[in-house]
Amino acid sequence: MPLETTDLTPLIGTQIFIDKSAMLAGTYSAELRAVLEQRGVFLIRGVDLSDEEEIAFAATLGQVRSDFGRPIMRVTFDKTKNPEHAAYFHGTFYWHMDATHQDTPPLASILTPRILAREGGQTEFANSYASYEDLPEADKQAFEGLLIEHEQDDALRAPGLVPTEEQLERMRVLGTKVHPLVWTHRSGRKSLVLGISAKRVVGMPAKESAALIGRLRAWMTQPKYVYHHEWQMGDVLMWDNTGTLHRVLPYDKTSDRRLHRVTLVGEEPITDTPQRKAA
Numbered sequence: 001m002p003l004e005t006t007d008l009t010p011l012i013g014t015q016i017f018i019d020k021s022a023m024l025a026g027t028y029s030a031e032l033r034a035v036l037e038q039r040g041v042f043l044i045r046g047v048d049l050s051d052e053e054e055i056a057f058a059a060t061l062g063q064v065r066s067d068f069g070r071p072i073m074r075v076t077f078d079k080t081k082n083p084e085h086a087a088y089f090h091g092t093f094y095w096h097m098d099a100t101h102q103d104t105p106p107l108a109s110i111l112t113p114r115i116l117a118r119e120g121g122q123t124e125f126a127n128s129y130a131s132y133e134d135l136p137e138a139d140k141q142a143f144e145g146l147l148i149e150h151e152q153d154d155a156l157r158a159p160g161l162v163p164t165e166e167q168l169e170r171m172r173v174l175g176t177k178v179h180p181l182v183w184t185h186r187s188g189r190k191s192l193v194l195g196i197s198a199k200r201v202v203g204m205p206a207k208e209s210a211a212l213i214g215r216l217r218a219w220m221t222q223p224k225y226v227y228h229h230e231w232q233m234g235d236v237l238m239w240d241n242t243g244t245l246h247r248v249l250p251y252d253k254t255s256d257r258r259l260h261r262v263t264l265v266g267e268e269p270i271t272d273t274p275q276r277k278a279a
């Protein structure tokens, strides 16, 4: 039987109709990988997965990553539920791609809600393949070869928040990473790499660099490229970290809101010339 799907917006997001047994058996893993790459985000509703099932489903789609020896990341500001990371989620309110401090950022992540925020806390995703493809030809040419410096300091940026030296150091050691603005994937498709971690265009005067980054961020997050997700219990949502940006909308950080995330290891480095490098 073919996979049953329906698109959630014209340019990003597809709902999949599949039952838990087919998810865990990997019956449609090739089709799901293809939907992920083409549509940026897929959503399965009404499937309550335990942690073990969420990990097992992820393993049908790629290699599961462990953080601090655990495959489940509890996304919450509740320190009792995630002592290692709870202080570092402030940056999630800004449009970003996960782990731009790495050459090969994670391929994708799955989120399942465990406790919803009473208000806010929706997650949004923007398709950075589509926003690249729609650029005027002159921009596409001008952006070839442009390099962007990324830093991870925004994880601790929030009104009224004074991070500790230890917290600052944990972000500082991630250092500065340079990536091309335009990622040419192995598939040949191109996407823009420009979340909140993008600080400056290498070799460009500061004002010009800030203006270009600002203009591109606004371009990439136009409503036509965005899927806005209203969480329901039982949701299983997966996004392609290599071809989208994401952010969470504001919610009360003292709430118990918690989602469980499983992440797939990246499979290709950010590069503008994969074919040449492979030759």
Ligand SMILES: [Fe+2]
Pocket: 092, 096, 097, 098, 246
């Ligand atoms: Fe994130």
